[in-house]
Amino acid sequence: MxxxxxxxxxxxxxxxxxASILVFFFxxxxxxxxxxxxxxxxxxxxQEASFNxxxxxxxxPLVRYIRWLIGSDWQATQQLGRxxxxxxxxxxxxxxxxxxxADGALTQxxxxxGETMISVRRDSAGKITEQRLGPEVWKKDAEGFPVFWGIxxxxxxxxxxxxxxxxxxxxxxxxxxxxxxxPRKYIPLQMGLxxxxxxxxxxxxxxxxxxLLTRIKNTLILAGIAxxxxxxxxxxxGLLAGLNEGKWxxxxxxTLSLLATGTPEFVSAIALIxxxxxxxxxxxxxxxxxxxxSLFERPQMLILPIATLTLIELGYVLRITRTSMVEVMRxxxxxxxxxxxxxxxxxxxxxxxKNALMAPITIIIQHVNWLIGGIVVVESVFGYPGLGSYVRxxxxxxxxxxxxxxxxxxxxxxxxxxxFADVIYTWLNPRIRYQ
Amino acid sequence: xxxxxxxxFTRPARESKLRAALGNLIGSPAAVxxxxxxxxxxxxxxxxxxxxxxxxCWAASSDCTTTPLLARYDAQQSFRGQxxxxxxxxHWIGTDRQARDIWARTVYxxxxxxxxxxxxxxxxxxxxxxxxLMAGYFGGxxxxxxxxxxxxxIGIPSILLYLVILAALGPSPLTIVLAVTVTGAxxxxxxxxxxxxxxxxxxxxAAAQTRGESPxxxxxxxxxxxxxxxxxxxxxxxxxxxxxxxxxxGFLGLGLPPPxxxxxxxxxxxxxxxxxxxxxxxxxGSIATATLVLGLNLLADGLQEQLNRYR
Numbered sequence: 036m037x038x039x040x041x042x043x044x045x046x047x048x049x050x051x052x053x054a055s056i057l058v059f060f061f062x063x064x065x066x067x068x069x070x071x072x073x074x075x076x077x078x079x080x081x082q083e084a085s086f087n088x089x090x091x092x093x094x095x096p097l098v099r100y101i102r103w104l105i106g107s108d109w110q111a112t113q114q115l116g117r118x119x120x121x122x123x124x125x126x127x128x129x130x131x132x133x134x135x136x137a138d139g140a141l142t143q144x145x146x147x148x149g150e151t152m153i154s155v156r157r158d159s160a161g162k163i164t165e166q167r168l169g170p171e172v173w174k175k176d177a178e179g180f181p182v183f184w185g186i187x188x189x190x191x192x193x194x195x196x197x198x199x200x201x202x203x204x205x206x207x208x209x210x211x212x213x214x215x216x217x218p219r220k221y222i223p224l225q226m227g228l229x230x231x232x233x234x235x236x237x238x239x240x241x242x243x244x245x246x247l248l249t250r251i252k253n254t255l256i257l258a259g260i261a262x263x264x265x266x267x268x269x270x271x272x273g274l275l276a277g278l279n280e281g282k283w284x285x286x287x288x289x290t291l292s293l294l295a296t297g298t299p300e301f302v303s304a305i306a307l308i309x310x311x312x313x314x315x316x317x318x319x320x321x322x323x324x325x326x327x328x329s330l331f332e333r334p335q336m337l338i339l340p341i342a343t344l345t346l347i348e349l350g351y352v353l354r355i356t357r358t359s360m361v362e363v364m365r366x367x368x369x370x371x372x373x374x375x376x377x378x379x380x381x382x383x384x385x386x387x388x389k390n391a392l393m394a395p396i397t398i399i400i401q402h403v404n405w406l407i408g409g410i411v412v413v414e415s416v417f418g419y420p421g422l423g424s425y426v427r428x429x430x431x432x433x434x435x436x437x438x439x440x441x442x443x444x445x446x447x448x449x450x451x452x453x454x455f456a457d458v459i460y461t462w463l464n465p466r467i468r469y470q
Numbered sequence: 471x472x473x474x475x476x477x478x479f480t481r482p483a484r485e486s487k488l489r490a491a492l493g494n495l496i497g498s499p500a501a502v503x504x505x506x507x508x509x510x511x512x513x514x515x516x517x518x519x520x521x522x523x524x525x526x527c528w529a530a531s532s533d534c535t536t537t538p539l540l541a542r543y544d545a546q547q548s549f550r551g552q553x554x555x556x557x558x559x560x561h562w563i564g565t566d567r568q569a570r571d572i573w574a575r576t577v578y579x580x581x582x583x584x585x586x587x588x589x590x591x592x593x594x595x596x597x598x599x600x601x602x603l604m605a606g607y608f609g610g611x612x613x614x615x616x617x618x619x620x621x622x623x624i625g626i627p628s629i630l631l632y633l634v635i636l637a638a639l640g641p642s643p644l645t646i647v648l649a650v651t652v653t654g655a656x657x658x659x660x661x662x663x664x665x666x667x668x669x670x671x672x673x674x675x676a677a678a679q680t681r682g683e684s685p686x687x688x689x690x691x692x693x694x695x696x697x698x699x700x701x702x703x704x705x706x707x708x709x710x711x712x713x714x715x716x717x718x719x720g721f722l723g724l725g726l727p728p729p730x731x732x733x734x735x736x737x738x739x740x741x742x743x744x745x746x747x748x749x750x751x752x753x754x755g756s757i758a759t760a761t762l763v764l765g766l767n768l769l770a771d772g773l774q775e776q777l778n779r780y781r
Contacts (some may be wrong), residue, residue, distance in 0.1 A: 050622035057626070059637040297764045299714050301721040301737060302756040317757050320745050408629035408718070415722055418739070426630070427722050430637035438637050442630045449624050 039461060047454050054446045055228075062435050064096050072433040073237035076169060085204040087190060090237075091223045103234070103439070107225030111192035113186050114222065119192070121226065122146065130232075130242055132190040132224040133157060138454050144168075145186035146216040149199055151185055156423070173197045186224070193218030233440030238432050243440045246425065251444060254421035256330065258410060262399075263346035271393060273356020276381065277391070280361050288353060295350030297368060300412040303345045308416070311339060322419040340417045348410040356395040363391040393463050400456035403449050511758070514540055515580040543571040545578035545731040554748050564750035567738060568729075568778025575731035578752045582732045583762065586643055587712040587737030590605055590650035591705055597651055599701070603689045605659065606666025618665070620656040625634050628653040632715060636724045643726065646719065650712045652760020665697035672696075699777045710766035717759035733759045 041272040058102055063069065070083045078086070082410035087093045091102060102110070108119050118135045133141035152168040173181035181197035187206075195218045203217035226232030233243045276288040297304070312320030322336045323329070330337065363369065364387060372382045407423070414423035422441055518541040538544055542562070552569045555561060562573040581601065605616040636757015637651040670693070678688050719725045722743075728735065733755040740751020 046618070046621065051620060053619060053622040054626050057623070058634050061634050177537040192664075227640040234503050269631050293767075294764070297710070297767045298718050298760050299716060299756075299763060300720075301734075302760045305744065305749075305752050305756050308744060309753070313749065314744060315745065379573075404627040405624075410717060411629050411633070412721070426633055430633040431666075431723055439632060442634055445630055446626050449723065452481070453625060 040458060043457055045448050047181070048273050050450050051104050051443075051447065054092075054450075055104065055443060056100070058101050058442050062439055063099060063103075068235070069433075069435055072435075080462075082204040083200075085202070085217075088182065089189065089203065089205070089221050089223065097363075100225065100240075102223075102225065104227050105229050106225050106228065106232065107192075107222050108224055108335075111186070111224055114192060114194070119186065121208055128241075128245070130190070132186050132192075134186050141298065142185070144193075145188055146195055149197065149216050152195070153184075154185075155182055155188070182219075187218060190224050191218075192222040192224055194220040198349050208221070226347070228440065230441060234436035236434050236437050238429075239438070240433040241439065243437050246424070246437075247440055250420060250422045250425045250441075253330075253419065254410060254414070254423060257337070257340060257344070257414070257419060257421055261341050261348070261406075264341060265345050265352065266399060267349045268345070269352035269399075270356055270392065272349070272386075273334055273353040273395065274360050274383075274391065275396065276357040277360025277364070278455045280357075285357070287368065289357065292350035292353045295346050296354070298346075299345065300347050300409045301416060303346045304339075304413060304416040307339050307343055307346070312343075320417070320421070322417045324420050336417075336461065340419055343407050343413050343416070347404060347413075348399075350400065351397050351405070355398045355458075356391070359394040360387070360391040366390075393460070397456045397460040400452050400459065403452040407445055408447060463468075478597070485631045498772045498775050501775070502572075503542065504765045504768025504770075504772060507775070508769060509585060511580045511765070513760050514577045516585045518577045518581060538574065540576040541571075541577040543574040545575045546729055548572070551732050554743060556748070557750065563754050564748070566736075568749050572736070572740075572751050572754050574757050575736055576733070579731040579733045579736060579755070580645075580758065580762075581715060582726065582730065583713055583759075586716060587650075587709050589706050590647040590712050591654065591675045593647055594651045594654035594658055594708065595701070595705060595769055598655035599662050599754070601655065601663025602659035602665055605694065606663040607670060607685060607693065608691050612659070612665075616659070620659050623652075623656045624660070628715070628716070632719055633722075633724065636719065641724055641727055642718075646716060646726070649719075650715060653715070654708050658701075658704065661700065662697065664694055665700060669696050671692050703777065706766055706770035707774060710763045710770070713766065714763050715760060717755070720755075 042421035068083075069090075070078065070086045072087060074082070084093075091099060091107070108304070109123070111119050115134055117137075118160060119132055120135050121130055121132050121142065122141070123130055126312050132144075133143055135140055143155040143157075144152055145155070146152050150170075154164060156164050157162075173183055176182045183195045183197070185193060185194045185195070193321075195216075199219065203214050205214065225234050229274060233247070235241065236243050236246075239246075272288055276285045279285045310318040311318045318338050319333070319336050319390045320339065322340065340371050369382060369387055371387050377386075407457060410421065411427055413419070414421045415427050418424070426441035426445065427435075429441060476664050478584045479534050499512045523741050548569045549561075549565060549571070549638075549711070550569065552561065552565045554566045554567060555679050557564045561571050563576070564572050566575070568571055601616055605613040632649045635652065636645055639645045639648070664688075675688060675692055683692075716725065716732065716739070717734040720732050721737050723738055724736070728739075732777035737752050737759075740749070740753070740755065743749070743751050
């Protein structure tokens with residue numbers, strides 16, 4: 036059993052690793068220009084180059100992959116010779132990066148002319164003071180240029196070269212801003228996906244993790260309720276069909292389940308909206324979230340999304356349960372029980388049920404891949420602010436870091452549940468345990 | 471000479487085999503319904519305009535003017551003052567926001583779906599089939615490496631791969647084919663591998679090996695043709711998934727760029743008017759996608775039954 040779980044963990048890790056390479060490759064390496072996608076196609080080559088340098092997009096793929104995965108602060112520490120620290124400012128709801136000085140004070144730097152370096156100090160109370168530094172801060176690098184390494188005010192570890200007043204381009208809310216005194220090299224600071232920081236969205240300018248957490252919570256609420264509704268319903272109906280094999284109940288349920296699984300999710304959703312929201316005017320056809328408690332104040336908003344998810348999942352699980360029940364009812368030990376003269380219900384509940392439910396329960400858990408497709412569609416149809424609609428919006432706007440993070444969270448959830456299903460199945464079914 | 475002799479023998483044999491196959495297919499009511507649904511859309515696609523009469527129009531050259539036949543109007547034609555009209559004698563299922571005939575768009579949309587879905591499945595078959603054959607036939611570390619990677623890819627929900635690929639490369643027919651290939655190939659490879667492992671043990675493979683045939687000859691000439699039944703059924707199911715996926719992508723706003731009349735995009739465009747009491751666009755695209763997917767699934771079921779009968 037330990038060996039089995041160990042092997043499963045290995046393949047889980049491999050899946051995640053390959054998935055991360057695949058996601059990263061497609062979004063960042065494959066043709067398709069992140070700068071143009073994020074800033075529009077009217078940017079000049081200088082603006083593009085500046086944007087790429089500031090965001091580390093001019094680096095080789097391997098460096099970018101490593102920074103995306105495990106962060107870049109350790110590389111910055113090597114260059115700066117000092118530890119760096121990320122602090123969260125509750126007021127502006129932004130993260131910022133600082134160099135930790137020998138006395139524990141936090142500093143950032145900037146220069147306006149490439150000659151006078153200005154140090155921004157932040158003490159433990161959060162008070163900011165600026166101080167002009169003398170020319171002695173410029174240190175000769177390996178090639179003999181006088182350079183200074185520090186963290187600039189855009190949270191990038193940067194290398195300034197003395198006397199070279201470079202220009203940088205940044206897109207602010209109003210217009211392009213051209214700043215003098217820009218560094219020559221940048222290391223954009225981030226903690227990395229594995230340490231819970233998937234980067235800052237190019238589109239909104241906010242940390243991705245911020246929106247991700249509430250979205251994950253919302254999706255778990257939706258998927259959790261749907262799961263609680265689907266599970267007993269599908270199992271009960273599947274058992275009903277399986278026990279009445281060949282009768283009209285079975286045929287009706289089997290045909291309906293075939294129709295339900297074959298129908299694309301968006302079609303089921305539109306049909307339900309049309310019937311219950313437009314024609315019968317019974318239920319709201321969209322989810323409108325105005326505050327944190329909206330879901331609890333108007334729970335009827337959730338009925339149609341959950342009904343759609345139920346419809347998508349129900350058919351499949353029902354068919355599996357039915358087949359499993361039919362198979363179990365044909366086994367020898369059930370025949371023995373029947374010949375012994377046990378009552379039908381005693382046979383079903385005391386002998387057949389446990390074995391018949393083994394396959395469907397694992398299948399439901401394994402089926403989470405399918406459910407994720409359903410969740411993306413359902414959340415998009417009903418405007419539900421979950422992870423599914425988040426990944427769709429991010430994909431529409433080509434918000435690279437957001438798509439990467441959301442996709443990886445989904446993949447993690449899916450792979451973990453598959454592992455869970457495997458473990459449950461082995462635990463329920465001793466016959467395959469030691470193979 | 472050889473040809474002249476062999477033709478009289480093979481033709482009747484082939485015809486009777488075909489008739490038997492069709493007869494079996496027609497024997498199953500589900501398969502008949504499936505066939506009817508798929509044929510309906512094939513006829514619509516072929517007969518949308520008189521392209522069949524003027525084949526040079528297949529290349530979509532700009533100087534080619536066609537007369538809409540089954541579609542009645544052109545998919546992009548806008549009718550003045552006919553914005554969001556309900557069904558009428560002129561416009562069978564109404565008009566959309568840009569005053570275009572929804573029926574015409576749906577019919578022309580079938581052409582896109584019925585072209586892209588088979589192409590992407592064929593590409594997926596080529597990639598997945600080759601990988602599966604190699605993994606199954608060579609075994610050893612090739613098998614181990616290929617299967618580990620493919621297992622990992624199967625673990626990724628396909629909708630995410632679609633979204634990632636389309637977000638990265640932008641919506642175009644090529645991207646959609648690529649997305650369906652990337653998501654479909656691992657499944658096909660696993661199927662072909664298991665079939666290969668089974669067929670590899672047969673005597674005629676040993677005979678071919680003794681004859682000194684190259685591994686590639688054995689894989690593609692001896693093994694592949696003998697595994698065609700299950701592969702064909704799987705391909706039919708995958709065609710359904712491809713239609714399903716294309717619809718979903720269009721619906722999510724990631725399908726072919728406007729003014730393409732693919733079904734998902736029709737639904738996506740019609741979705742905004744759904745709550746405003748003009749469901750025709752959303753309904754047309756939805757029903758079209760659902761019927762074609764259902765048709766392909768039923769057809770696959772029918773073929774499966776027939777295959778089981780031969781076993």
